[in-house]
Amino acid sequence: MGRQSLPLSLYDRRPPSSAKLLWAGKNPGVSTSLSPISSPARAKWDLRGQLVRGERAGSLLIHGDAGKALDELLATTGEQSVAGAVKLCYIDPPYNTGERFAHYSDRTDRAEWLTALHDHLVTARQLLAPDGSLWLHLDDSEQHRARCVLDEVFGEDCFVATIVWQKRTTRENRKAFSSMHDYIHVYAPAGPKAWKKVRNGLPDEGAFSNPDDDPRGPWRSIPMSVQAGHATSSQFYSVVTPTGVHHAPPPGRCWAYTADRLAELDAQGRVYWPSGGNGKPRLKRFQSEVTGLAPFTIWPADEVGDTGSAKRSLLSEFPDRQAFDTPKPLGLLERIIEIATDPGDVVLDYYLGSGTTAVASQRLGRRWVGIEQSLRTIEEFALPRLGAAWDAFPGEGFAFAQI
Incomplete structure (x- = not known):
């Protein structure tokens, strides 16, 4: 599907949210205005990093704190800049459930969690292209508060949809209700009507035939x-x-x-x-x-996979390592990327984890930027998976950089 170019004026006229969520320690100095980016270039790091695959890096894996890495991405200019060029930002942050998992702790003071979410979103929004979109993946723990933050950062009229993803197919009897879904909130700087013109529909699986040998095809x-x-x-x-x-x-x-x-x-x-x-x-x-069908807002596991299938996939790749507790299936990320981008577009994930977003992007011919704070996770999961993905689906190379 050919994508239309959206004028920057659409990006500049989003009104702020009329209501704001307040919490202890909220940074009032972080602006959510949509003023043009004017950060100077910095020389202390290089987006090219250390080349891992290919002859030229079109994608980048970053080890470092998400906030610092986002600031560096925003401040980098020239050929290596992705500021204003990210077509899709998918983020799957810690859900703040209060639990401890094998590869990270999900216990954070709520005010600190909201501050990090807000400040990172402000920077991520400035990295988005005018026709880009941001997809925030959460569970019930904080998603209702996150919606308020998203409305404040993007503007209420930039809300596109909330996708309900079936994350499990088995019953959990330890709680009052067996939770089987997550939420993915979708926002677009251009607003839902304008973004609909550039997003891709899902394949039409209906039966086509050509019984009369029409030269126009099935x-x-x-x-x-x-x-x-x-x-x-x-x-x-x-x-x-x-x-x-x-x-x-x-x-x-x-x-x-x-x-x-x-x-x-x-x-x-x-x-x-x-x-x-x-x-x-x-x-x-x-x-x-046929240009594709409008996606439903409910995505069942039998279409895009669930947490269980994602775990099994990771265990098959790394049988001697402990899998993540809540990995996302490749099919889920591939559907998101296919809807929100075209080949060659830039995909950003600043909570990369085991690397699924970048792997899906590589498989689909997209450029990607992944940020992960755990060097162990990068070395044990993300780098091996991305190397294998590039070997199977070669394109522009990718580099590894540290902040």
Whole structure:
């Protein structure tokens, strides 16, 4: 799908949120205005880092604190800059559940958690392209407060959707309810209507065929009647089939086209008359014309995978290492990336973990920037996975840098 370019003016007119969430230690000095980026270039680090694969680094793996790394990305200018160029920022931060996991602690003072979320989002928003989007993945612990922060940073009218992902298929009996889903909040600086024009739809899995050897390729037929709520008088008439049978619109419906327009479509070979020419007309929808379906906001495990399948995948790759407790499946990230980006676009994840976002990006031909604070996680999981992904799906190389 060809993507349209959105003007910067759309990025500049988002009004601030009318309500704000307050917490102890909130930094009032962090601006959420959408003023142009004017940070000077810094020489203390180089986005090219140490080349790991390829001859030239189009992607980057960073070891360091997320906040510091984001500041460096924003301040870097020239050919290595990604400021204002990130088409997708996917973040899967610690959920602040109060639990301790094998690879990290999920216990943080709420005020500290909110401050980090807010300040990082402010910087990440400035890294986004005007037609980019940010996807924040959380569970029930903090997602309601995070929505308030997102509204403040982006503006309420930049909210696109909340996706509910089925993270497990087994029942958990230790609590009052068995939690089986996470939330993914989607925001776009351009707003949902403008972003819809540049986002990609899901593949249409409907059956297409070409029984009449139409040179335009495979097609399927769809009804030519629509609900009559906003119809004009020109859409109510009797259709005469090639065999002379008369058809009125079904009750409560009208024809989608006027009689003259239907005749034009028929002359173009775009009308299918079923039942040997006796049936009601149907429009021929060619596979080459289908641009994709609008994604649902509920993503079941059988479509994109769940935590269990992601764990099993990691264990198959690293049987001698303890897997993450809540890894995200490759299918989930691939769907997000396919919706929000095109090949060659830049994907950012500043809580990279085992590297799934970058692996999915590499497989799909996207450039990526991943930030992870644990060197052990990078060395034991992310680097081996990314090296294998590049070997299987080579493209521009990637580098490793430390802050």
